[in-house]
Amino acid sequence: MPKPWRLKIYLVLFLAVVAVYILLPTFLGFKPLREQAENTGKEVPGYVSLFPEKELNLGLDLRGGIYLELEVSVAEAVNNRLDLMAGEISRFLKEEKVEGAIADRIPKTYRIRVLLPDPSAVKKLKDHMNDYYHGALSEERAGSELVYRSEEKDESKLQALYQQLAKGLSPKEVEVERSGGSDLFRIVLKTARESDAIRSVISSQFPELKETGDPYKVILVALDPYLEKLRSDSVKQAVETIRNRIDRYGVAEPSIRQLGESRVVVELPGVTDPDRAISIVKKAGKLEFKLVDESKKDEEVQVLVADIRKQSQIPEGFTEEVVTALNEAAKGKIPAEDQIVFELQHDPVTKKVVGGTPYLLKRKAEVSGDMLKAAQVSVHDNEPYVSISFNAVGTKAFADLTAANVGKRLAILLDGNVTTAPVIKSAIPSGEAQITLGYGNYQFLLKRAEDLVLVLREGALPASLKEITKTVIGPSLGKSAIHKGLIAALIAGITVVVFMALYYKLSGLIADCVLGLNVLYILGLLALFQATLTLPGIAGIVLTMGMALDANILIFERIREEIKNGKMAKAAIEAGFSNAWTAVVDTHITTFLSGMVLYQFGTGPIRGFAVTLMIGVATTLFTAYWVTRLVFEYLTVKMKIQKVSI
Amino acid sequence: MQLTKKEIPFIQNQVYLLILSLILTVGSIILIAIHGLTFGIDFKGGIKLQYHFNKSVETGQVQEMLAKTLHEKVAVQQFGDPKENTFAFDILKPTQGIEDFSLSVTKALDGHFGAGFATLLKEESVGPKAGQELKRKGQLAVIVACILILIYLGYRFDFYFSPGAILALIHDIIITLGAFAVTGREINLTVVAAFLTIVGYSVNDTIIVYDRIRENALKYKTLPIPQLVNRSINETLSRTIVTSLVVFFVVFVLFLKGEGDIQDFAFAMIVGVITGTYSSIFIASPIYIFLKKHAHRFSK
Numbered sequence: 001m002p003k004p005w006r007l008k009i010y011l012v013l014f015l016a017v018v019a020v021y022i023l024l025p026t027f028l029g030f031k032p033l034r035e036q037a038e039n040t041g042k043e044v045p046g047y048v049s050l051f052p053e054k055e056l057n058l059g060l061d062l063r064g065g066i067y068l069e070l071e072v073s074v075a076e077a078v079n080n081r082l083d084l085m086a087g088e089i090s091r092f093l094k095e096e097k098v099e100g101a102i103a104d105r106i107p108k109t110y111r112i113r114v115l116l117p118d119p120s121a122v123k124k125l126k127d128h129m130n131d132y133y134h135g136a137l138s139e140e141r142a143g144s145e146l147v148y149r150s151e152e153k154d155e156s157k158l159q160a161l162y163q164q165l166a167k168g169l170s171p172k173e174v175e176v177e178r179s180g181g182s183d184l185f186r187i188v189l190k191t192a193r194e195s196d197a198i199r200s201v202i203s204s205q206f207p208e209l210k211e212t213g214d215p216y217k218v219i220l221v222a223l224d225p226y227l228e229k230l231r232s233d234s235v236k237q238a239v240e241t242i243r244n245r246i247d248r249y250g251v252a253e254p255s256i257r258q259l260g261e262s263r264v265v266v267e268l269p270g271v272t273d274p275d276r277a278i279s280i281v282k283k284a285g286k287l288e289f290k291l292v293d294e295s296k297k298d299e300e301v302q303v304l305v306a307d308i309r310k311q312s313q314i315p316e317g318f319t320e321e322v323v324t325a326l327n328e329a330a331k332g333k334i335p336a337e338d339q340i341v342f343e344l345q346h347d348p349v350t351k352k353v354v355g356g357t358p359y360l361l362k363r364k365a366e367v368s369g370d371m372l373k374a375a376q377v378s379v380h381d382n383e384p385y386v387s388i389s390f391n392a393v394g395t396k397a398f399a400d401l402t403a404a405n406v407g408k409r410l411a412i413l414l415d416g417n418v419t420t421a422p423v424i425k426s427a428i429p430s431g432e433a434q435i436t437l438g439y440g441n442y443q444f445l446l447k448r449a450e451d452l453v454l455v456l457r458e459g460a461l462p463a464s465l466k467e468i469t470k471t472v473i474g475p476s477l478g479k480s481a482i483h484k485g486l487i488a489a490l491i492a493g494i495t496v497v498v499f500m501a502l503y504y505k506l507s508g509l510i511a512d513c514v515l516g517l518n519v520l521y522i523l524g525l526l527a528l529f530q531a532t533l534t535l536p537g538i539a540g541i542v543l544t545m546g547m548a549l550d551a552n553i554l555i556f557e558r559i560r561e562e563i564k565n566g567k568m569a570k571a572a573i574e575a576g577f578s579n580a581w582t583a584v585v586d587t588h589i590t591t592f593l594s595g596m597v598l599y600q601f602g603t604g605p606i607r608g609f610a611v612t613l614m615i616g617v618a619t620t621l622f623t624a625y626w627v628t629r630l631v632f633e634y635l636t637v638k639m640k641i642q643k644v645s646i
Numbered sequence: 647m648q649l650t651k652k653e654i655p656f657i658q659n660q661v662y663l664l665i666l667s668l669i670l671t672v673g674s675i676i677l678i679a680i681h682g683l684t685f686g687i688d689f690k691g692g693i694k695l696q697y698h699f700n701k702s703v704e705t706g707q708v709q710e711m712l713a714k715t716l717h718e719k720v721a722v723q724q725f726g727d728p729k730e731n732t733f734a735f736d737i738l739k740p741t742q743g744i745e746d747f748s749l750s751v752t753k754a755l756d757g758h759f760g761a762g763f764a765t766l767l768k769e770e771s772v773g774p775k776a777g778q779e780l781k782r783k784g785q786l787a788v789i790v791a792c793i794l795i796l797i798y799l800g801y802r803f804d805f806y807f808s809p810g811a812i813l814a815l816i817h818d819i820i821i822t823l824g825a826f827a828v829t830g831r832e833i834n835l836t837v838v839a840a841f842l843t844i845v846g847y848s849v850n851d852t853i854i855v856y857d858r859i860r861e862n863a864l865k866y867k868t869l870p871i872p873q874l875v876n877r878s879i880n881e882t883l884s885r886t887i888v889t890s891l892v893v894f895f896v897v898f899v900l901f902l903k904g905e906g907d908i909q910d911f912a913f914a915m916i917v918g919v920i921t922g923t924y925s926s927i928f929i930a931s932p933i934y935i936f937l938k939k940h941a942h943r944f945s946k
Binding site for chain 1: 696698746748749765766767768769770771772773775776783784786787790791794795798799802835836838839842843845846847849850853854857858861881882884885888889891892893895896899900903904905907908911
């Protein structure tokens with residue numbers, strides 16, 4: 001059977017060349033060159049741009065940096081939101097001039113209780129709920145509260161009765177409430193199911209109490225889907241906020257992502273001042289509204305900023321320091337009451353900052369985040385938009401601002417970066433504004449609206465962050481870790497390679513060469529997948545080398561056996577490889593399975609180990625079996641070698 | 647033709663080795679029960695600091711000083727090469743929050759031994775809740791890996807083979823845990839990674855022997871099962887020894903040259919490689935023979 005030798009050999013060589021091509025930037029250190037070129041605004045050297053930008057990432061343990069796991073206190077976010085809603089309802093009732101209405105949160109539950117003086121107020125409330133809280137709150141039908149009236153009118157006797165009742169019901173885990181001077185007793189239940197048991201207790205022990213309905217009381221309960229959304233929003237918001245702050249701080253390759261339901265993982269490689277970085281991650285956000293100075297066109301501002309950068313040699317980039325330096329250098333070139341601020345563009349996949357649009361803004365914040373009352377996504381005519389409302393102070397400030405500046409843009413800033421700058425279309429005296437989001441399909445607009453709401457709520461809905469785990473690795477330790485890791489790997493590698501050559505002679509040498517090819521492929525794939533090389537990852541590569549040689553040993557022992565059995569070189573090799581195949585495949589698949597599990601359950605460096613193990617198993621199967629076989633067959637079939645050196 | 651050569655009678659002597667295994671396994675369980683396992687801060691929660699000092703000091707002195715000034719119980723240990731003046735601090739139950747802990751330790755050290763004395767190289771802190779979670783995940787990982795591998799084995803081989811592989815695996819893990827109990831080494835995330843690697847390795851070794859048994863069963867149809875298994879073990883023995891030696895070299899070098907986590911990883915692997923090789927011959931194979939011999943009784 002003629003074999004397409006040439007094709008196979010070319011394939012192996014081609015893959016090796018590709019791996020070298022991918023790895024060269026890492027080993028020749030192109031990244032610093034690229035960054036330097038970017039910062040000084042010069043062209044990247046021609047030979048550098050020939051190579052891919054992707055490089056082998058070193059893990060935190062190898063380069064130093066910070067790994068933080070933060071817990072977003074979702075419970076706090078939910079509590080704050082419910083308190084806020086109770087306050088809003090209270091305010092609404094006051095504005096509607098409903099006398100004697102009370103709206104308060106029932107402690108430790110997701111319920112708001114509203115007490116109203118008459119049925120018309122109930123109607124008003126229900127209409128308001130339908131308009132503003134649809135999908136968030138709903139009226140609870142089943143009584144979660146029992147109300148009893150006593151015929152007793154004497155305050156001290158009522159008080160005594162209250163204490164008896166509280167004592168009598170104490171094993172039931174319910175709360176008994178009584179407002180002073182009232183002959184009503186409220187028994188708050190945890191679930192509606194308990195009500196019958198409570199009723200029987202009361203009718204037997206406290207016959208003087210009569211159950212009474214309370215038509216002017218409305219219990220509003222937060223709906224589960226809404227609570228769910230609130231929780232997930234608060235985590236998403238935390239992720240976005242932290243990302244925004246880190247971008248301001250300027251870290252080369254930050255990684256900020258959600259972990260599980262309520263965790264945020266922050267990885268900051270190469271950061272040397274952990275305390276400052278952590279305080280930036282955790283500080284409270286700042287939301288501001290500032291007017292855009294429309295005296296200069298956007299293009300003019302862009303040219304101006306580019307000129308200032310060139311003249312004052314301010315590097316590319318949009319960190320706080322860079323922007324401060326820019327504004328310092330811009331003095332005299334822009335009006336004294338103005339400042340330059342950027343809107344950042346992110347790569348949709350990697351979330352890296354890829355660019356920034358400069359804005360010329362008035363320095364003074366006309367409206368600030370604490371004046372904002374609520375922000376939510378609304379949909380009208382199938383077009384999502386954001387509706388916001390201000391508190392009393394904010395309404396006044398916003399009304400004055402919009403009246404004086406119709407047609408101008410108002411930039412919304414979070415932590416010093418522009419989020420968006422909508423145009424003021426008309427004066428808004430009511431304190432209720434709508435932000436439309438331009439053109440695009442429904443999904444796109446919805447996504448933008450949701451993102452904006454997250455930003456706007458930043459001030460209104462603080463969910464605090466708690467450090468769960470923290471790992472800080474100093475840069476010097478990172479360097480010595482690389483050094484030691486490499487030395488250990490090299491010594492282990494050399495020992496094994498020498499052993500193979502001694503024990504299996506020429507065949508051992510072939511296995512060694514193929515092993516080298518294997519390591520090259522592994523590193524190439526790691527760079528291609530932008531995987532992270534950690535110290536355990538290096539251990540994973542060393543271990544894979546062991547696995548690769550195991551496959552070769554298995555095959556070689558098999559060939560030796562076949563030769564002992566009297567087979568000729570070609571036949572022995574043929575039989576050795578095909579008989580060893582099942583064992584080789586089975587061992588590789590089981591190792592791959594444990595790698596998969598490790599990846600699933602592990603974090604940080606351990607994942608690095610799992611990734612190298614899985615990639616290693618795949619390349620090993622290819623090199624140790626397929627490539628070795630190719631070499632052996634080439635030698636026996638094409639070179640007509642009759643004796644195997646094994 | 648198969649040349650007649652002397653076979654090592656593994657199976658014929660299996661009784662002694664099974665007793666040895668039993669002693670080792672039971673011994674390990676007892677040791678684990680008495681000594682208990684030392685879990686690292688990954689699983690227990692706590693703070694781990696690594697410092698470089700600009701002059702050498704007694705660890706006891708540092709410990710005493712910290713107990714006095716910060717009222718913290720800190721275990722101080724030399725780390726790696728003694729010439730490097732690097733020390734590891736373990737704080738299992740910090741009395742204050744984890745946020746600024748390292749700052750106050752650095753301040754106390756510099757205050758007592760002179761400014762610029764201590765450089766913080768590394769800091770790890772794990773909250774108790776996160777620790778619990780990692781522990782649960784670690785255990786789950788080992789169990790899920792075992793189950794996946796056994797499902798695969800059940801699919802590739804058959805009912806007679808998989809129980810032996812399971813027991814060999816359990817045997818290896820228990821003895822490795824026993825070794826951790828004896829040496830008082832710390833079990834951390836990296837060690838769990840090593841356990842999973844041992845799971846993979848032990849199964850690999852068993853697969854090689856099983857693969858040969860399956861092949862020989864077709865070749866020598868008349869040979870009684872024990873002899874068949876013994877021949878298969880002998881045929882794969884050179885591979886087993888060479889491979890184990892190669893992997894042993896690798897992990898031994900990592901053990902000698904590595905520090906901290908890498909050394910813990912290598913230690914687990916050394917024990918695992920030895921028991922993994924041993925168990926595929928002396929645990930997995932005899933169980934296969936036992937099941938083959940007595941299977942007809944169960945199926946009746």
